[in-house]
Structures are given as structure tokens and as C-alpha cells.
Amino acid sequence: MDFWHYHGIFFLLGVTFFPRITTLFFSTVTFGPLAIIGWIFTPHLLVAVYATTYYWHSNPLLCVISWFVAIGGTGGEGAVARKRFRRKESY
Numbered sequence: 001m002d003f004w005h006y007h008g009i010f011f012l013l014g015v016t017f018f019p020r021i022t023t024l025f026f027s028t029v030t031f032g033p034l035a036i037i038g039w040i041f042t043p044h045l046l047v048a049v050y051a052t053t054y055y056w057h058s059n060p061l062l063c064v065i066s067w068f069v070a071i072g073g074t075g076g077e078g079a080v081a082r083k084r085f086r087r088k089e090s091y
Contacts, residue, residue: 002058003051016069019043029054044073 003012014022020043023029029050031039038046048070052063 001054003055003062004059015047016073019047019073023047023050042070044070 011022011026014026020039023039023043023046027050029035035046038049048063048066051066056063
């Protein structure tokens with residue numbers, strides 16, 4: 001199964017920048033309890049796990065890039081949240 005046979009560039013950009021909305025409305029993967037927890041707390045990581053599970057054999061480069069985005073996206077969101085929380089504490 002190849003990623004480009006089922007999805008296009010707009011889906012890829014949507015999953016990269018808006019993973020919660022894209023996986024909620026445009027994903028054909030069934031969500032279990034663990035996936036729902038991942039969707040709430042770490043959506044980039046959920047996308048990377050799905051990409052690796054379904055497309056590793058046909059698109060390994062895409063999977064590696066998804067893991068870099070997952071680590072950077074989730075870490076970046078956490079850093080921004082901590083920075084905003086600290087700023088509100090000082091008031």
C-alpha cells in the first residue's frame with residue numbers, strides 16, 4: 001500500500017500542521033482507546049505511529065520524516081505551553 005495512491009499533498013500538509021482535525025475528519029483508521037488518548041495528548045506521535053504501521057514498506061523516508069515532525073511538533077507544543085504558563089504565573 002503506497003501513501004500517494006490514497007492521499008495527496010493536501011492530506012500530508014494537513015496531518016503535519018493540523019493533526020487532530022485531519023485525523024478526526026479524514027482518517028480511515030479505526031480509533032481504539034489507546035489511539036483516542038494519543039489523539040488528545042500527542043497527535044503528532046499518533047500520526048507517526050500510523051505512518052510507520054501502514055506505510056513503512058512503501059515509503060520509509062516519509063515515515064522517518066513523520067517521526068522527526070512528531071518529536072519536534074510534540075516537543076515544540078510542550079515548550080510553548082510551558083512558556084505561556086510561566087508568563088501567566090508572573091502576573
